Amino acid sequence: MRGFWFGWLLVALVLPGLGGGNATAQPPAVFSAALPPSGFIDLHPNVGVFEDSSGRSRPLAEVRRESFVAFESQNRLSKPKVNSLKVLWFRFRLRNVHPSDTLRAVLYTGRHTFVTVMEEIQPGRPRQTASGGYWAGNQPNGPALDRYGLPLALPPGQTRLYWVRGSDYFRSFDRFRVELYSLPAYQLFMAEKTRQATPALIFFSAVLGSVLFVSLFSLAQALLTRDRAYAWYAAYLAGTLLWLWRSADMSLDLTPPLPNPKLFFALTLVLGYGIQLAYLHFLGSLLQVPRQQPRLWRWLRGYLGFVTLLMLVSLAEIAVGGFWRGGFLFYTVVSVLNYGALLLFLGLLFRNRHPLRHYAITGSLFLLAGVITTVYLNRSGFQTSSSLTRTPSTYFALGTLLEMLCFSLALGRRSFLHEAEKQAVQRQLIGQLEENQRLQQSHTVELERQLEARTEEVLEQAHRLEAQHLRQVEQGFEQKLAETEMTALRAQMNPHFIFNCLNSIKLYTLENDSATASEFLTKFSRLIRLVLENSRSERVTLATELDALRLYIELEAMRFKNKLTYSVTVAEAIDAQYVEIPPLLLQPYVENAIWHGLMHRPGGGQIHVGVEQPGEDCLRITITDNGIGRTAAGALKSKSATRHKSFGMQVTGERIGLINQLYRSQTQVKIYDLVDAEGQPAGTEVILQIPV
Incomplete structure (x- = not known):
């Protein structure tokens, strides 16, 4: 026990005297005993730092010739610009003066994309001992801790130079720091971080459950009613669900990340722009913008084409690697134009005469406020003591909840309007049925009158036809009788001629x-x-x-x-x-x-x-x-x-x-x-x- 406190007394006496210096004079951190079971040792007085702004991966042999400066507080709190690559190189020495015990420690630099540790046992011959980060994990060297704890082992009586390369893509999860923990202390530290993340975990679980429920409800309604508004809203919530899940996972380390950051950011871009496209289509279908505001809808379709083109350009940048080499001004201008166009669209929706426009616009403003807050916090590096409030996606989730609340109120209002419209249609239908019944009765009376008149007409016509038939029969009989009489009369004339002529022939015969x-x-x-x-x-x-x-x-x-x-x-x-x-x-x-x-x-x-x-x-x-x-x-x-x-x-x-x-x-x-x-x-x- 006396040896333990003696070692830490030596460290306490040596470190303050070695805290200053230039890039070549950072003193080594000297240890004579094991690290304490709780707390950590801040190595920043012993660390030199170099910020690589070249935007490319440079080897250590090239970087070691650069000038390293003292690791001051502004360096520890600096954050990379959005859509850029930030690389920090750290250099420090550790000396183990204990005659027999190996110094075993865990190096923690914060939550970053990639962190690599290299040590020089012999000058000019570094070797990699550990690597970690959100997308890296740990190499087989050292104990299996987590993604961010980097194991170090310093044999007794040795002094070694360490090089640490830390990088952040697109955004910084945490500030850079250089801290040494004993294994028990690191485990306590991570347990405390998990405990602090519990409110955020509960909040995101509730939000994700709510979004999942409403998305399934909207999908069921879309399948049952064939309503496009429900279909677009289900697509919007499905994309939001995936985006919130990956965002919460990135902040809380819930599940293993995607294989590489480019795939993650490509998926994030697709989800972000896809959410925007689906939500705008949802607003257009819900408020019947194509019918009520055709000019606005034509403008919106052009804007949606612009968003689609922007998504394709961003994906192409990710594919070729240009996404990490600056572009801050470009994406800032694009974001300002994008949010400005959305605000203009929401402002023009006030001219819409649909009864649900106030619910839709209010929900959209809540959602847009959450998105803008999230983007701002990602860029500004805002930090709080609460894991819930310092997680940028919390505000997007909150905006989504408020938007879903407005959507639920809009659904209730829509159901009320549909019921009122249904009752109005029923009343109109009842009135029409009564009118039809009256017309039917009137028509029935008229048909009966016409039927009676038609019956009389048919009977009269039947009598006329019968009389005509009788006359035709009589005329037929008369004609037959006349023909018979005519034939008989023609036959009667023949004997008359014969009688007269025979008398004449007889006369000539008698006269010889x-x-x-x-x-x-x-x-x-x-x-x-x-x-x-x-x-x-x-x-x-x-x-x-x-x-x-x-x-x-x-x-x-x-x-x-x-x-x-x-x-x-x-x-x-x-x-x-x-x-x-x-x-x-x-x-x-x-x-x-x-x-x-x-x-x-x-x-x-x-x-x-x-x-x-x-x-x-x-x-x-x-x-x-x-x-x-x-x-x-x-x-x-x-x-x-x-x-x-x-x-x-x-x-x-x-x-x-x-x-x-x-x-x-x-x-x-x-x-x-x-x-x-x-x-x-x-x-x-x-x-x-x-x-x-």
Whole structure:
């Protein structure tokens, strides 16, 4: 025990006297006993320091020629500029004056990126004994402590020169220091640091749990409702969760770090810019900026493209290593522009008319304040005694919590608005349903009225159709009956011709006039053939009808011993082979003229048949004789004439009536008595108007 206190008394007496000096005169720290079980030995009076600002990794052989200065307080508290590389070289000597015990100590320089310890047993021949740091860990040399405790072993009776290289990338976790601990003291020191980090650990655990819960809730809502606002918010919170986890882990050493700092900072950049992109898309979807502020949304899309480009440039810098060689001014300007653009965007959102804009803007301001505070603390090197308040990401986490609170309030307000809108829609729907019901009732009444009217109309139409059908049936029967009667009448005319002609043939035979009888028989046979053919046809050509009429007149002329002459004239414009008329329509009138007018004329007479066409659809046939006239013929009361008139004219009149009924035509017959200049009867004229 006396040896222990004697050794430390020697150190206490030697160190103050050796505290000053220039770069070549820092005295060694002399130890004659083991280090105390608690506390530490501050070696800064014995340490020379050189700050390497070249931005590259320089070998010790080159650095040892530089000028080392005393390790003063401003050097211990200095921090590197953001986006730069800070390298400090420390040089000190340790002397173990104990005759038999090896001095075993733990060197602690603070929490830094890389720390390497080299010792010179022989001048000019250094060797690495330990390395540590956030991304380095410990080499197999020395005991397995943690990332920051560097083991040293100094044999008894020896003095050695130590070189320590410490570097920080992007940011400094801690101030540089040079302290020696015994192993128990270092363990107590780290246990105390863990105890001090407990509030920060609890705080970050609560924050990470809250962010995880809200992100899962937003993801579930996005999947259920297909709402893009929830999807972007879930993406934003997922990135925030990862960023807070890595930031808290860097400050509290919770888990092993990523393999190298470039990968860590690349992930940090991607998360940082990705969080910004997702959050701005969330604000655009929540507040319906594309619809309510299209110009602002176009500007925001351009800004998002700029942020994406900035992220790619930063990743490229990390890949080529330029990220560590300064760039402080560039990233300062970019950060100012970035935060200025965000503040401008939030200011322009006040013009938005969405009812949730106040919640969104307030939450965004909380979040932006946390981000700016975190960035400022990272750059300024702000230090407090509390691990919670001196951790920069604490303020970002606090801003995230306040932003999530505003988001929760916005969700509540949104649910209230949706419920109010739903009730308004329901009321509108109920009103519309009532209006539809009223219209339906009115429409039903109108349909019933229309149905009743339509039913009456259908019944009336059915009655009309039934009556029309009956009329059609009656007309069909009448037409069939008329056709039957017409056929019968045409058949009735044949015996009349035969009777008259046979009497004439008989007369010529009795008179032994065989030549005349033969000629008469020939013409008679031709006439019979034409009559038989025409009697089977409803209409015949005008030429056929006139041929039959000529044969008949010639036969009658032969019977009258050539006392009868005739003439037939047809207008040149009439095509007798084309125009058709009912068959056997003219012969009864010619027969009536012969038997009633010419038979009682002493010197015979003449018959003229003229055919004209006064119109396109009308044919006029005139039959004229120079007989005794109808008055004289009636006075004679000829039995033969009476028989002929009652048979031939009656049949012809019935045929004309049936023709008019059957063909819906207007065949007309007019008979005129002719007189001479003295007023005496001079014959008869029959005019037939036949439609064609």
